[in-house]
Amino acid sequence: MRVIVTGGAGFIGSAVCRNFVLRQGWTVLNIDKLTYAASLGSLDALKTDSRYSFLRVDICDRAALEKALAGFAPEAVLHLAAETHVDRSIDGSAPFIQTNVVGTHTLLEACRAHWARLPNDRRSGFRFLHVSTDEVFGSLGPTGQFCETSPYDPRSPYAASKAASDHLARAWHETYGLPVILSNCSNNYGPFQFPEKLIPLTILNALEGKPLPVYGDGQNIRDWLYVDDHVQALALVLANGRPGQKYNVGGRNEHSNLQVVEAICDILDELVPSAQKRRRLITFVPDRPGHDRRYAIDPDKVERELGWSAAESFHSGLEKTVRWYMANRAWWEPLRTGVYAGHRLGLIEAGRQGQSA
Numbered sequence: 001m002r003v004i005v006t007g008g009a010g011f012i013g014s015a016v017c018r019n020f021v022l023r024q025g026w027t028v029l030n031i032d033k034l035t036y037a038a039s040l041g042s043l044d045a046l047k048t049d050s051r052y053s054f055l056r057v058d059i060c061d062r063a064a065l066e067k068a069l070a071g072f073a074p075e076a077v078l079h080l081a082a083e084t085h086v087d088r089s090i091d092g093s094a095p096f097i098q099t100n101v102v103g104t105h106t107l108l109e110a111c112r113a114h115w116a117r118l119p120n121d122r123r124s125g126f127r128f129l130h131v132s133t134d135e136v137f138g139s140l141g142p143t144g145q146f147c148e149t150s151p152y153d154p155r156s157p158y159a160a161s162k163a164a165s166d167h168l169a170r171a172w173h174e175t176y177g178l179p180v181i182l183s184n185c186s187n188n189y190g191p192f193q194f195p196e197k198l199i200p201l202t203i204l205n206a207l208e209g210k211p212l213p214v215y216g217d218g219q220n221i222r223d224w225l226y227v228d229d230h231v232q233a234l235a236l237v238l239a240n241g242r243p244g245q246k247y248n249v250g251g252r253n254e255h256s257n258l259q260v261v262e263a264i265c266d267i268l269d270e271l272v273p274s275a276q277k278r279r280r281l282i283t284f285v286p287d288r289p290g291h292d293r294r295y296a297i298d299p300d301k302v303e304r305e306l307g308w309s310a311a312e313s314f315h316s317g318l319e320k321t322v323r324w325y326m327a328n329r330a331w332w333e334p335l336r337t338g339v340y341a342g343h344r345l346g347l348i349e350a351g352r353q354g355q356s357a
């Protein structure tokens with residue numbers, strides 16, 4: 001299969017590129033703007049592989065997208081490119097609207113024009129897989145799970161921009177017949193995740209003996225999925241998913257943020273014992289504005305229809321991840337010293353209300 005992956009220099013995108021080329025044997029063109037969240041170092045394993053190529057392109061650039069589509073002639077487009085950090089979306093929503101909404105619209109239109117020109121046999125096989133998040137469904141109470149028909153109720157600028165992009169993708173299927181499939185996945189973790197997100201930030205701060213910030217009371221619950229399990233689901237959805245359908249992907253691994261941080265402390269205490277237990281570094285900090293309380297995904301449809309299941313348990317995946325960050329300082333140290341040092345993002349200060357960066 002020939003696949004264009006957007007956002008392939010990010011966390012999930014780079015795992016997708018590595019898996020599609022090295023495991024599935026597919027040919028991949030990675031289209032990425034290379035924002036602060038991108039790292040071409042995550043793709044070193046593909047540097048010399050003739051089945052992989054890269055183009056620095058903004059998904060808001062219609063002409064560049066059309067050129068890439070015509071030149072590469074993909075059988076599928078896997079759309080991951082996005083602004084993704086909730087805290088950054090609180091500090092400044094404009095890039096989220098631009099990339100997640102305008103960019104997705106531009107990509108859908110470029111793909112529609114490309115698809116319309118394909119000969120009949122290639123038109124019917126073409127796929128556009130739009131990758132989204134469980135955050136579009138809002139916040140759950142203590143019970144229940146999100147399924148494919150759950151109503152949308154986004155509550156952060158990030159979630160709202162992703163919800164908008166989901167609606168666009170869905171509409172391009174209903175209105176124009178573009179063979180779109182949607183997937184909504186729970187929180188991912190694993191190697192090569194930018195160290196602003198909870199799990200890598202906690203691992204790196206704990207390794208460096210720094211405070212481990214936990215928002216609010218630490219009882220916000222997320223459904224964690226090891227990134228390679230998500231990638232395996234995306235490969236199955238691309239190959240066998242039905243156009244016009246949605247698939248929810250999740251690991252049946254609900255843990256509170258405090259439990260996640262404590263588990264990382266305990267794994268590190270075992271792997272690299274220190275004089276004092278690392279749990280002493282846990283520091284409760286002011287909560288994120290509008291912090292959703294609980295997410296949980298019902299992955300029954302993707303399990304039943306496509307035979308997918310998560311291979312990693314939370315503990316095995318977390319230990320792999322901790323070991324990976326310990327062994328790959330060369331990947332993350334330049335990010336910690338150059339791009340993001342671990343400072344707090346996403347707090348609304350009184351004087352800054354109403355500003356939009």
Ligand SMILES: NC(=O)c1ccc[n+]([C@@H]2O[C@H](COP(=O)([O-])OP(=O)(O)OC[C@H]3O[C@@H](n4cnc5c(N)ncnc54)[C@H](O)[C@@H]3O)[C@@H](O)[C@H]2O)c1
Pocket residue numbers: 006007008009010011012013031032033034035036037038039057058059060079080081082083084085099103131132133134162184185186187188189194
């Ligand atoms: N990380 C998660 O837990 C999670 C869970 C479910 C769904 N998702 C979705 O998966 C996708 C990837 O998430 P991630 O965590 O890998 O994100 P990430 O922030 O690590 O990577 C995003 C990538 O998109 C690129 N990008 C941003 N704006 C672009 C633009 N205008 N044009 C081209 N490229 C651009 C960035 O350079 C970066 O390489 C997103 O759509 C996200 O909403 C993520």
